[in-house]
Amino acid sequence: MTSYAPATQDQLLAIRVNAGIEELAQSERFAAAEADLVEAIVEGVGQFAAGEFAPLNRIGDLEGARLENGVVRLPEGFDQAYGAYVEQGWNAIASPEDFGGQGLPFTLACNVLENLGSANMAFTLLPMLSVGAIEAIEHHGSxxxxxxxxxxLVSGAWSGTMNLTEPQAGSDVGALRATATPITDGEHAGKYLIKGQKIYITWGEHELAENIIHLVLARLPDAPEGTRGISLFVVPKYHLKEDGSLGSRNDLRCVSLEHKLGINASPTCVMNYGDNDECIGELIGAENRGLMAMFTMMNNARINVGNQGVQISERAKQQALSYAQDRVQSARAGAPGKDPVAIVEHPDVRRMLLRMKALTEGARALLYYCAGQVDRGSLGDDVAKSRGEVLVPLLKAWGTDVGVEVAGIGIQVHGGMGFIEETGAAQHWRDAKIAPIYEGTNGIQAADLVTRKLGLDGGEALTALLDDIARDAAGEPELKALAQDCLEVARWMQGDASLDDRLAGSVPFCTMMAVAVAGWQLMRQRDAVAAGAAPALADTKPVSARFFLTRIVPEAAGLKGSAMAGAELLYALPAERLAG
Known part of the structure; x- marks a missing residue:
């Protein structure tokens, strides 16, 4: 399926109701985000994504990225599409005005990525990583x-990457071995010689941008062990001359591309730095404070990966609905006649399609609620900043789980044809499966929730969120009960539960929390539509919201027992007996 129809009306509803864009526009910083401009951006990037990125999605999956003599080649059309993306300024939406950006809310940058990623998730990883690099340099660079x-970077003429993982380290960033040796004399005095290998580097090498700015974690000589001894360096693919123009190639190279389950058009690189002991980098921020600086980029990336769950859900939902409307098979059960009907008329297919729709819209509501809190935090609202921090693991974990589930349902709607690659339904599932893994696995997100985020602001950040949900859900008994269940689990984890107990229940608790917030935000959308907002959704939003509140919310409530079961049973068998 090459077509993509942007979900413009639902996106605008989420931006207005869940992110609260009109309130953001009342601030001096975001005053330009008036209604007309917001609509123009959402409609414009949707049209761009459908016209430029979507047609490349299938060919990107089939042909993928190739490494030829150290150069990454992409299928025909990718360079033109990326050039159009840069020329139209989509990369600069929320970037600082001092450096050529438009300075608009992060919420609108999320919408740009949502549309681009629904059209072509693998391709959109390129600008997504650049957004994170911009934020890291903006906050920590000189x-x-x-x-x-x-x-x-803001214009998109150059792209950015983040380099954390090494073969022996995996998610344990503190185990990295890449080194940075100070240069004390010569033309590069004050800079560093970078040496080491990094793996899983998304868009680590390509020819679409003029230069690639790698952000690399490495250790200085005599640095402390673990995460306390990590520094962050900017390592460009091409050196820069005094006037800012490109100079000679730096001593770094892509030595191989990973052969992956999905996102085949996104080159996932193994990068070598300093094979000839001539790789030059600059320190960003303070020595041994690199993980803190990189976390700025990681936090941004986790929101954007949660966004990918929305992206792939929207695309899979659209394809499944199109197929279900076209595929004629069997008479509807109980119908007086025996004429076959489109499968969309069968109850279980209708259930699957409504579930896809409700989950997609719920994840989208959570995405824009999170983005709106991030924007408020950037304006100095500390309460919103803390709430945004609580929401990030919910969005990243549950949002990407939703992406996998919805893509899987999409295959099921296609029946046997979904298992056949020619339909393209399987691509969505294969692409989606990476999102729960990278930028911190969903288990790591859940662990973050029950450790750092559970105690944020003395526990008030999380409990205040649940209090708000319970207050607003007075007329929705299932949602109110889920909020109260979440509060009970949180208090148990803050009280009697050991660290092992909290971690053992972290994933179900994370799901409970995410569904509670998403249901709350969908309820707000439904009420806004009833009051006259988004007339185009007047007949659809009440149904999808009701499906979520009566079908999905009770499922999440059923996870309470698992969240509070403790860790004892997990260790009832020694490791060697798990296979017995």
Whole structure:
């Protein structure tokens, strides 16, 4: 399926109701985000994504990225589409105005990525990583580094990457071995020689951008062990001359591309730095404080990966609905006649399609609620900042789980044809499956929720969120009960539960929390539509919201027992007896 119809009306509803864009526009910083501009951006990027990125989705999956003599090649059309993306300024939506950006809310940057990613998830990983690099340099770079790197990153002429993982380290970033040796004399005095290998580097090598700005974690000589001894370095593919133009190639290279389950058009690179002991990098921020600086980029990326769950859900839902409307098979049960009907008329297919719709819209509501809190936090609202921090693991974990589930249902709607690659339904599932894994597995997100986020602001950040849900859900007994169940689990985890107990129940608790917030935000959408917002959704939103509140919310409530079961049973068998 090459077509993509942007969900413009539902996106605008979420941006207005869940993110509260009109309230954001009342601030001096975001005053430009007036209704007309917001609509123009959402409609414009949707049309761009459908016209430029969507037609490349299938060919990208079939042909993929190829490494030829150290150069990554993409299928025909990718360079033109990326050039159009840069030319139209979509990369600059929320970037700082001082460096060529438009300075608009992060919420609108999320919408750009949502549309691009629904059209072509693998391709959209390229600008997604650049957004994170921009934020890391903006927050932690020197004035000279900002002036040198940000204008080109903001425009999209250059792209950015994040380099954490090494073969022996995996998710244990503290185990990395890449080194950074200070240069004390010569033309590069004050900089560092970078040496080491990084794996799983998304868009680590390609020819679509003029330069690639790698952000690399490495250790200085005599640095402390573990995460306390990590520093962050900016390592460009091409050196920069004094006037900012490109110079010679730096001593770094892509030595191989990973052969993956999905996102085949996204080159996932094994990168070598300093094979010839000539790789030059610059320190960003303070020595041994690199993980803190990189976390700025990681937090951004986790929101954007949660967004990918929405993206792939929307695309899979659209394809499944199109197929169900076209595929004629069997008479409807109980019908007076025996004429076959489109499978969309069969009750179980209708159930699957409504579940896809409700989950997609719920995840979208959570995405924009989170984005709106991030925007408020950037304006100095500390309560919103803390709430945004609580929401990030919910969005990343549950949002990406939703992406996998909805893509899987899409295959099921296609029946046997879904298992056949020619239909393209399987691509959505294969692409979606990486999202619960990278940028911190969903288990790591859940662990973050029950450790750092559970105690944030003395526990008030999480409990205040649940209090707000319970207050607003007075007329929705299932949702109110789920909020109260979440509060009971949270209090148990803050009280009697051991660390092992909390971690053992972290994943079901994370799901409970995410569904509670998503249901709350869908309820707000439904009420806004009833009051006259989004007339185009007047007949659909009440149904999808009701499905979520009466079908999906009770499922999440059923996870309470698992969340509070403790860790004892998990260790009832020694590791060697698990296979017995």
């Amino acid at each position: 004035d000279a580094q900002k002036a040198r790197y940000l204008p080109k």
